Amino acid sequence: MLIRELRVTPVAFADPPLLNAGGVHQPHVLRAVLELVVDDGRGAEVTGLGECAGHAWQLDWLELVGSRLAGITVYDTEGVRRLVQGLLKGEVPGVDYGVEAAWRRWSDRTDRPESGGPAPVPAPAFDVNRVYSALEVACLDAQGRLIGTPVVDLLGGRARDSVPYSAYLFYKWAGHPDAEPDEWGEALTPEGVVAQARRMVARYGFRSLKLKGGVFAPEQEIAAVRALRAEFPDHPLRLDPNAVWSLQTALDAARELDGLLEYLEDPVAGTADMATVAAHATMPLATNMCVTRLEDVRPAVVAGSVGILLGDHHIWGGLRASVALGDVCRAVGWGLSMHSNSHLGISLAAMTHVSAATAAVHHDSDTHYPWNAAEDILVPGELELVDGSVAVPRGPGLGVDLDRTALERLHSVYLELGREHRNDRRYLESVVGARAEAPDQANPT
Structure with missing residues (x-):
C-alpha cells in the first residue's frame, strides 16, 4: 500500500x-x-x-x-x-x-x-x-x-444520500471580447440575472440561488435580489459582495435587504466590521473570507461576526479537516455551508462526499460546476446535478474516473x-482598454 x-x-x-x-x-x-x-x-x-x-x-x-x-x-x-x-x-x-x-x-x-x-x-x-x-x-x-x-464511509458514514447545491449566479458579458456570445448570454441587469436564474433552475433544478455581487452599485444589486424574490418566491436567496462594501454601505444595504435573504455573505472586510453589520442586520452573515483557519474562529465568536461559515476543503486542509469543521460550527452555534471556486468534477465529487459525511451542513453548498461542466475530465454520467442535488457516488473511493x-x-x-496565473483584474483592465464601452458594463466596484 x-x-x-x-x-x-x-x-x-x-x-x-x-x-x-x-x-x-x-x-x-x-x-x-x-x-x-x-x-x-x-x-x-x-x-x-x-x-x-x-x-x-x-x-x-x-x-x-x-x-x-x-x-x-x-x-x-x-x-x-x-x-x-x-x-x-x-x-x-x-x-x-x-x-x-x-x-x-x-x-x-x-x-x-x-x-x-x-x-x-x-x-x-x-x-x-x-x-x-x-x-x-x-x-x-x-x-x-x-x-x-x-470515501464518505472513510469520513464516518453518510448523514445524507445526496447533497443539495445552490445555483451560482453572476453578472456577465454576453461573451468574451474576441468570441461569439456564449449559451448563457448577457446578465448585466436585474432582468438578465433573473433570466440566467430561470435557465439554471430549469436545467439543474436548483432550489436556492446565490448572486455574486460587488460588481455594480449596491442599489443595482439589491434591485436584482428583489427581482429574484419576485420570480422565485420560495427559493432561499444569498448575496455575496466579496467584502467590497464600506461599513455604512453594508449597514444601509442590510436594512434594504431585510426579509429577502437567507444570508448576506462577506458584505465588509474584517472581523470587526462584520460584527458591526451583524449587530444591526436581520439576516445572518456568512463568510469564507474573515474565517479561513481555526485560529480565526475564536475572534469571530467573541466579536459576533459570523452566523454561517462557508467551508472549503481546498482551504481548510482536506476532507477530514472539513468534517471536523462541522463539529466546530456546532460547538459555537454557526451554520455551515461549502464555498466554491471554478472547478471540475473531481472537486465536485470530493465536495459531495464531505458534505454527505458532515451532518452540520444545513445550507445548500456553492458550486461553479454548471459553468464548467461541459469540459469536465471525468467519464461522462458519473456525476449529475438532478433537482439541484448530486447523489453520493456508490463506487469505491470518490466513485469517479478520468x-x-x-x-x-x-x-x-x-x-x-x-499562462501561469489567474488575474481577473488584469484581464478586465485589458478589455476596458480595448473597448470604450466596457467601463459602464464591468465596473467591479
Missing part, C-alpha cells in the same frame, strides 16, 4: 466572462489534476485522484512534494501532511528548492514560468493546507479503491496558453 509516484497534470478549460469584485473571469481556468499511484500490495497499481488550483506556485510545490512521496503508505495522511509542512518550512534536508529543479518535469515549455515557489517559507506565511488538501483527497480516493469503500482523452486535450490547451 505504498505510494509509488505523484503525477500532476495542469489543465485549462473554458470559462465564461463572469464578473466579480476582482474583475472578470479570463477565458480559461487553470487547474491541476493529481494522480497518486499506489502499490496495492499484490504487485498491481491503484490510482487516487485529486484536483486543485493550477497556479504556477501550486504546481511547483506539488512537484517538489511528489518527489518525496514514494515509499510512504497511502494510509499515513498525517505523514504526508508532515512532509508538506516540513518542505514549506525548509526543514527537510537535501532539498533542491530551485525553480529549474521543480520545473524540470515541464520540459515542453519554451519559457520558464513565473512562480512564487518552491522556496522554503516560514509557516504560517504560506498555508500548508492549500498544498496538502489535494494530496489528502487523492490518498482517500486511493484508500477507498484499495478496500472497495466510498476520461483520459479529455484530460490530454485540456493539458494541451494549458500548454498552448502559456
Whole structure:
C-alpha cells in the first residue's frame, strides 16, 4: 500500500466572462489534476485522484512534494501532511528548492514560468493546507479503491444520500471580447440575472440561488435580489459582495435587504466590521473570507461576526479537516455551508462526499460546476446535478474516473496558453482598454 509516484497534470478549460469584485473571469481556468499511484500490495497499481488550483506556485510545490512521496503508505495522511509542512518550512534536508529543479518535469515549455515557489517559507506565511488538501483527497480516493469503500464511509458514514447545491449566479458579458456570445448570454441587469436564474433552475433544478455581487452599485444589486424574490418566491436567496462594501454601505444595504435573504455573505472586510453589520442586520452573515483557519474562529465568536461559515476543503486542509469543521460550527452555534471556486468534477465529487459525511451542513453548498461542466475530465454520467442535488457516488473511493482523452486535450490547451496565473483584474483592465464601452458594463466596484 505504498505510494509509488505523484503525477500532476495542469489543465485549462473554458470559462465564461463572469464578473466579480476582482474583475472578470479570463477565458480559461487553470487547474491541476493529481494522480497518486499506489502499490496495492499484490504487485498491481491503484490510482487516487485529486484536483486543485493550477497556479504556477501550486504546481511547483506539488512537484517538489511528489518527489518525496514514494515509499510512504497511502494510509499515513498525517505523514504526508508532515512532509508538506516540513518542505514549506525548509526543514527537510537535501532539498533542491530551485525553480529549474521543480520545473524540470515541464520540459515542453519554451519559457520558464513565473512562480512564487518552491522556496522554503516560514509557516504560517504560506498555508500548508492549500498544498496538502489535494494530496489528502487523492490518498482517500486511493484508500477507498484499495478496500472497495466510498470515501464518505472513510469520513464516518453518510448523514445524507445526496447533497443539495445552490445555483451560482453572476453578472456577465454576453461573451468574451474576441468570441461569439456564449449559451448563457448577457446578465448585466436585474432582468438578465433573473433570466440566467430561470435557465439554471430549469436545467439543474436548483432550489436556492446565490448572486455574486460587488460588481455594480449596491442599489443595482439589491434591485436584482428583489427581482429574484419576485420570480422565485420560495427559493432561499444569498448575496455575496466579496467584502467590497464600506461599513455604512453594508449597514444601509442590510436594512434594504431585510426579509429577502437567507444570508448576506462577506458584505465588509474584517472581523470587526462584520460584527458591526451583524449587530444591526436581520439576516445572518456568512463568510469564507474573515474565517479561513481555526485560529480565526475564536475572534469571530467573541466579536459576533459570523452566523454561517462557508467551508472549503481546498482551504481548510482536506476532507477530514472539513468534517471536523462541522463539529466546530456546532460547538459555537454557526451554520455551515461549502464555498466554491471554478472547478471540475473531481472537486465536485470530493465536495459531495464531505458534505454527505458532515451532518452540520444545513445550507445548500456553492458550486461553479454548471459553468464548467461541459469540459469536465471525468467519464461522462458519473456525476449529475438532478433537482439541484448530486447523489453520493456508490463506487469505491470518490466513485469517479478520468476520461483520459479529455484530460490530454485540456493539458494541451494549458500548454498552448502559456499562462501561469489567474488575474481577473488584469484581464478586465485589458478589455476596458480595448473597448470604450466596457467601463459602464464591468465596473467591479
